[in-house]
Amino acid sequence: MVHDDLVTFQPGQLLARGAARLLTSYGFVSVEELIPSRGLRVDLMALGPKGEIWIVECKSSRADYQSDHKWQGYLEWCDRFFWAVDEHFPTDLLPEETGLMIGDAYGAEIIRMGPEDKLAAARRKSMVQKLAITAARRLLFLRDPEAGADWG
Template identity: 45%
Template sequence: MSDSSAARISTIILPADGRQSPVAAGIQRGVRRLFAELGHVTLPEFTLANGRRADLIALAPDGSLTIIEIKSSVADFRADRKWPDYEDFCDRFYFAIPETVPFDILPEDRGLIIADSFGAAVMRESLHHPLAGARRKAVTLRFAHAAASALHALADPDRIADGRL
């Protein structure tokens, strides 16, 4: 491969997926920044084996998995009770909210992150419930496949448009 044909690193701007409000998108950005600072890699809108879609999943250098459920308002929290279905697929579980949402509506036994589009802070640590080895392997493989598929889609957007990815 010649220097002129070598792969180049460039800025990638991902389109909004349209599933989130601007507030939720800002929370996601801030939480992803926090986890990146901790050395974790994250994927948004991660489909679990049970068919549920987690707002955000993080994979730590040690292989531990964290799911973050984004709630942009009190109404958002009250309308969605699917989050207990996510806990069988992670070692830790957090809610991420903006500072305008009162803490007391959230379960006290779950982790809590306050976030905006610039960053995030852990306000309450999550309990640690280690996954069984087989479940960890299955979720990690699903994570790897989703990440590779997303990278492929960036490199070959026509394939996505054709519905072949």
């Protein structure tokens, strides 16, 4: 399904779209708004060709960034962590020990690679399963909206 009308998307969703396009070019697959653990919801979680897991948090404004008090809790669920922001975002606000992407709805560029902190094997397995289950459920729901009625 192609979305020709991007007007209906929120700014963070547009950034997630562009970041996902970039990640796809590196052989990653990604899922938006994934819940790695109760109380956490990441904007974009991506699985790379070698099994690496990256999280991308999309921030559309200074206020959006300053209201996010959970991002440090995301670090234990990925091998690398990135912010995705647009070209007008004040990037000096973002911690230098995190990755940085600059983008828009059509693509992104990695400006700074986040440091790698490899997940333990059990956590990696759990996250790969969560990514796969979430993606499969969403695909099923697109094809058959009534099938997802029992997910709770």
